[in-house]
Amino acid sequence: MKAHVYVTLKRTVLDAQGKTIAEALGRMAYKGVEDVRQGKYFVLTLAPSLTEEEAQAEVDRIAREVLTNPVIEEYSIRLEP
């Protein structure tokens, strides 16, 4: 089983890197992009012995305690059977 974890800055936190990309795209030949937010993306390969519930709980714990800085970031998870 694989788990996809998406970590982004909270909406209220200024994303300087994303802003820079958005401005650069505007100066180049790319139109139609109003805003960019950059985040991190993790693909976890899980042991096949885990049930879906165990996997969900374990990945949630890892995302919350290790992969995310809860002060400025938030995360979402997608399990892929």
Place this chain on the structure above:
Amino acid sequence: MKAHVYVTLKRTVLDAQGKTIAEALGRMAYKGVEDVRQGKYFVLTLAPSLTEEEAQAEVDRIAREVLTNPVIEEYSIRLEP
């Protein structure tokens, strides 16, 4: 409309950062994770005037030409109406 772009190292490229995370998780109290790959994640907010086809084409061009290093990385896109 929003577009989500996921950029990861190609499977054939060693992901040192992901390996480090996987080993660290193993040494800590987190079991059941066999492998970790780290990538980048972008959320693009698009101008509402774009049709879905235009958005798909523009985001594909941006992902290919700007957000991804085609030598070592690959990307996937998800459009959100």
